[in-house]
Amino acid sequence: MSLISLIFKSFRKIVYIATVGANNLCARCLFIGNNVAYKSFHTNGIPYVMVARGxxxxxxxxxxxxxxxxxxxxxxxxxxxxxxxxxAVLTIGDNVGMSQAALICHKSITIGNNVKIGGGVCIYDTDFHSLDPVIRRNSEDLKNRAEKPVVIGNDVFIGAKSIILKGVTIGENSVIGAGSVVTKSVPANQIWAGNPARFIRSI
Structure with a gap:
Protein backbone atom coordinates (compact mmCIF):
# COMPACT_ATOMS: atom_id res chain seq x y z
CA MET A 1 0.00 0.00 0.00
CA SER A 2 1.40 3.40 -1.00
CA LEU A 3 1.84 6.23 1.50
CA ILE A 4 -0.79 8.34 -0.28
CA SER A 5 -3.28 5.48 -0.15
CA LEU A 6 -2.58 4.93 3.56
CA ILE A 7 -3.09 8.62 4.34
CA PHE A 8 -6.31 8.70 2.32
CA LYS A 9 -7.74 5.63 4.07
CA SER A 10 -6.79 6.97 7.51
CA PHE A 11 -8.43 10.31 6.75
CA ARG A 12 -11.55 8.58 5.44
CA LYS A 13 -11.81 6.52 8.64
CA ILE A 14 -11.54 9.62 10.82
CA VAL A 15 -14.29 11.34 8.81
CA TYR A 16 -16.46 8.22 9.06
CA ILE A 17 -16.15 8.02 12.84
CA ALA A 18 -16.98 11.71 13.18
CA THR A 19 -20.04 11.53 10.94
CA VAL A 20 -21.50 8.38 12.55
CA GLY A 21 -22.11 10.22 15.80
CA ALA A 22 -23.66 13.19 14.02
CA ASN A 23 -25.90 10.94 11.91
CA ASN A 24 -27.19 9.07 14.95
CA LEU A 25 -27.89 12.34 16.74
CA CYS A 26 -29.81 13.73 13.75
CA ALA A 27 -31.83 10.51 13.39
CA ARG A 28 -32.62 10.55 17.11
CA CYS A 29 -33.91 14.13 16.78
CA LEU A 30 -36.07 13.10 13.80
CA PHE A 31 -37.53 10.18 15.76
CA ILE A 32 -38.24 12.26 18.85
CA GLY A 33 -39.71 15.09 16.79
CA ASN A 34 -42.05 12.65 15.03
CA ASN A 35 -43.01 10.90 18.28
CA VAL A 36 -41.42 7.61 17.18
CA ALA A 37 -41.14 5.01 19.96
CA TYR A 38 -37.73 3.33 19.63
CA LYS A 39 -35.46 1.16 21.77
CA SER A 40 -32.05 1.24 20.09
CA PHE A 41 -30.73 1.87 16.59
CA HIS A 42 -27.64 2.55 14.48
CA THR A 43 -27.61 4.51 11.25
CA ASN A 44 -25.30 5.34 8.38
CA GLY A 45 -26.65 8.61 7.04
CA ILE A 46 -29.87 10.40 7.89
CA PRO A 47 -33.31 8.99 6.97
CA TYR A 48 -36.45 10.83 5.92
CA VAL A 49 -39.12 10.51 8.62
CA MET A 50 -42.67 11.89 8.48
CA VAL A 51 -45.36 10.76 10.92
CA ALA A 52 -48.66 12.56 10.52
CA ARG A 53 -50.74 13.54 13.53
CA GLY A 54 -52.49 10.44 14.82
CA ALA A 88 -51.78 4.48 10.33
CA VAL A 89 -49.46 2.17 12.30
CA LEU A 90 -45.89 1.23 11.29
CA THR A 91 -44.21 -1.35 13.53
CA ILE A 92 -40.63 -2.60 13.18
CA GLY A 93 -39.46 -5.46 15.41
CA ASP A 94 -36.09 -6.32 16.97
CA ASN A 95 -32.83 -6.85 15.07
CA VAL A 96 -34.13 -5.50 11.77
CA GLY A 97 -31.72 -4.17 9.14
CA MET A 98 -32.50 -2.21 5.98
CA SER A 99 -30.76 -0.16 3.32
CA GLN A 100 -32.25 2.73 1.30
CA ALA A 101 -35.75 1.30 1.81
CA ALA A 102 -39.08 3.13 1.55
CA LEU A 103 -41.89 2.19 3.94
CA ILE A 104 -45.05 4.10 3.02
CA CYS A 105 -47.78 3.38 5.55
CA HIS A 106 -51.33 4.62 5.04
CA LYS A 107 -52.97 1.85 7.07
CA SER A 108 -50.68 -0.75 8.67
CA ILE A 109 -47.21 -2.20 8.04
CA THR A 110 -45.83 -4.72 10.52
CA ILE A 111 -42.27 -6.04 10.28
CA GLY A 112 -41.25 -8.90 12.55
CA ASN A 113 -37.93 -9.70 14.23
CA ASN A 114 -34.61 -10.48 12.52
CA VAL A 115 -35.79 -9.22 9.13
CA LYS A 116 -33.34 -8.14 6.42
CA ILE A 117 -34.61 -5.61 3.88
CA GLY A 118 -32.29 -5.11 0.90
CA GLY A 119 -31.23 -1.93 -0.84
CA GLY A 120 -33.98 0.08 -2.51
CA VAL A 121 -36.87 -2.10 -1.32
CA CYS A 122 -40.30 -0.39 -1.31
CA ILE A 123 -43.16 -1.51 0.92
CA TYR A 124 -46.56 0.05 0.18
CA ASP A 125 -49.87 -0.67 1.91
CA THR A 126 -51.85 1.48 -0.53
CA ASP A 127 -52.47 1.99 -4.24
CA PHE A 128 -52.02 5.75 -3.61
CA HIS A 129 -54.80 6.55 -6.10
CA SER A 130 -58.18 5.19 -7.15
CA LEU A 131 -58.16 2.57 -9.91
CA ASP A 132 -61.22 4.25 -11.45
CA PRO A 133 -60.06 6.80 -14.07
CA VAL A 134 -63.14 8.99 -13.57
CA ILE A 135 -62.55 9.24 -9.81
CA ARG A 136 -58.84 10.01 -10.38
CA ARG A 137 -59.85 13.21 -12.19
CA ASN A 138 -61.39 14.85 -9.13
CA SER A 139 -60.85 15.54 -5.43
CA GLU A 140 -62.41 12.19 -4.44
CA ASP A 141 -59.35 10.34 -5.76
CA LEU A 142 -57.42 9.91 -2.50
CA LYS A 143 -60.58 9.05 -0.57
CA ASN A 144 -61.15 6.07 -2.86
CA ARG A 145 -57.68 4.54 -2.89
CA ALA A 146 -57.41 0.94 -1.72
CA GLU A 147 -55.48 0.29 1.50
CA LYS A 148 -54.67 -3.11 3.04
CA PRO A 149 -52.21 -4.09 5.80
CA VAL A 150 -48.78 -5.54 5.01
CA VAL A 151 -47.20 -8.08 7.37
CA ILE A 152 -43.57 -9.26 7.12
CA GLY A 153 -42.91 -12.28 9.35
CA ASN A 154 -39.86 -13.06 11.48
CA ASP A 155 -36.55 -13.91 9.78
CA VAL A 156 -37.69 -12.83 6.31
CA PHE A 157 -35.10 -11.66 3.77
CA ILE A 158 -36.28 -9.28 1.02
CA GLY A 159 -33.82 -8.88 -1.86
CA ALA A 160 -32.69 -5.53 -3.24
CA LYS A 161 -35.09 -3.34 -5.26
CA SER A 162 -38.12 -5.53 -4.58
CA ILE A 163 -41.59 -4.02 -4.16
CA ILE A 164 -44.08 -5.35 -1.62
CA LEU A 165 -47.64 -4.25 -2.39
CA LYS A 166 -50.75 -3.78 -0.25
CA GLY A 167 -52.42 -6.73 1.43
CA VAL A 168 -49.33 -8.95 1.28
CA THR A 169 -48.23 -11.19 4.15
CA ILE A 170 -44.81 -12.82 3.92
CA GLY A 171 -44.48 -15.84 6.18
CA GLU A 172 -41.54 -16.36 8.52
CA ASN A 173 -38.16 -17.46 7.13
CA SER A 174 -39.20 -16.78 3.52
CA VAL A 175 -36.93 -15.14 0.95
CA ILE A 176 -37.95 -12.69 -1.78
CA GLY A 177 -35.53 -12.60 -4.72
CA ALA A 178 -34.00 -9.30 -5.82
CA GLY A 179 -36.13 -7.14 -8.11
CA SER A 180 -39.38 -8.94 -7.33
CA VAL A 181 -42.84 -7.40 -7.28
CA VAL A 182 -44.87 -9.18 -4.61
CA THR A 183 -48.61 -8.87 -5.27
CA LYS A 184 -49.94 -11.75 -3.17
CA SER A 185 -49.10 -13.40 0.13
CA VAL A 186 -46.12 -15.73 0.49
CA PRO A 187 -46.29 -18.76 2.82
CA ALA A 188 -43.60 -19.41 5.42
CA ASN A 189 -40.34 -21.15 4.47
CA GLN A 190 -40.48 -20.47 0.74
CA ILE A 191 -38.46 -18.61 -1.89
CA TRP A 192 -40.40 -16.38 -4.28
CA ALA A 193 -39.06 -14.21 -7.10
CA GLY A 194 -40.07 -12.45 -10.30
CA ASN A 195 -42.53 -9.87 -11.57
CA PRO A 196 -45.07 -10.73 -10.42
CA ALA A 197 -43.35 -12.86 -7.79
CA ARG A 198 -44.03 -16.60 -7.95
CA PHE A 199 -43.03 -19.67 -5.98
CA ILE A 200 -39.49 -20.91 -6.70
CA ARG A 201 -38.90 -23.58 -4.08
CA SER A 202 -39.31 -24.45 -0.41
CA ILE A 203 -36.57 -23.83 2.11
Missing part, protein backbone atom coordinates in the same frame (compact mmCIF):
# COMPACT_ATOMS: atom_id res chain seq x y z
CA UNK A 55 -50.02 8.06 13.15
CA UNK A 56 -47.93 5.62 15.19
CA UNK A 57 -44.40 4.44 14.45
CA UNK A 58 -42.46 2.09 16.74
CA UNK A 59 -39.02 0.47 16.41
CA UNK A 60 -37.61 -2.42 18.45
CA UNK A 61 -34.05 -2.92 19.66
CA UNK A 62 -30.91 -3.16 17.50
CA UNK A 63 -32.45 -1.51 14.44
CA UNK A 64 -29.86 -0.76 11.73
CA UNK A 65 -30.30 1.31 8.58
CA UNK A 66 -28.14 2.52 5.73
CA UNK A 67 -29.08 5.78 4.07
CA UNK A 68 -27.42 6.47 0.73
CA UNK A 69 -24.51 4.71 -0.91
CA UNK A 70 -22.00 4.93 1.95
CA UNK A 71 -23.41 2.28 4.27
CA UNK A 72 -24.25 -0.28 1.58
CA UNK A 73 -22.60 0.40 -1.80
CA UNK A 74 -24.83 -1.64 -4.10
CA UNK A 75 -25.99 1.15 -6.40
CA UNK A 76 -28.88 2.61 -4.39
CA UNK A 77 -28.39 6.27 -3.46
CA UNK A 78 -31.69 7.01 -1.70
CA UNK A 79 -32.21 7.58 2.00
CA UNK A 80 -34.51 5.32 3.98
CA UNK A 81 -37.99 6.82 3.89
CA UNK A 82 -40.59 6.33 6.62
CA UNK A 83 -44.00 7.88 5.98
CA UNK A 84 -46.90 7.20 8.34
CA UNK A 85 -50.26 8.74 7.51
CA UNK A 86 -52.95 9.82 9.97
CA UNK A 87 -54.33 6.85 11.89
Missing amino acids: GKFSIGKNFAMNNGIKGNPIGCYERCTFFVDRG
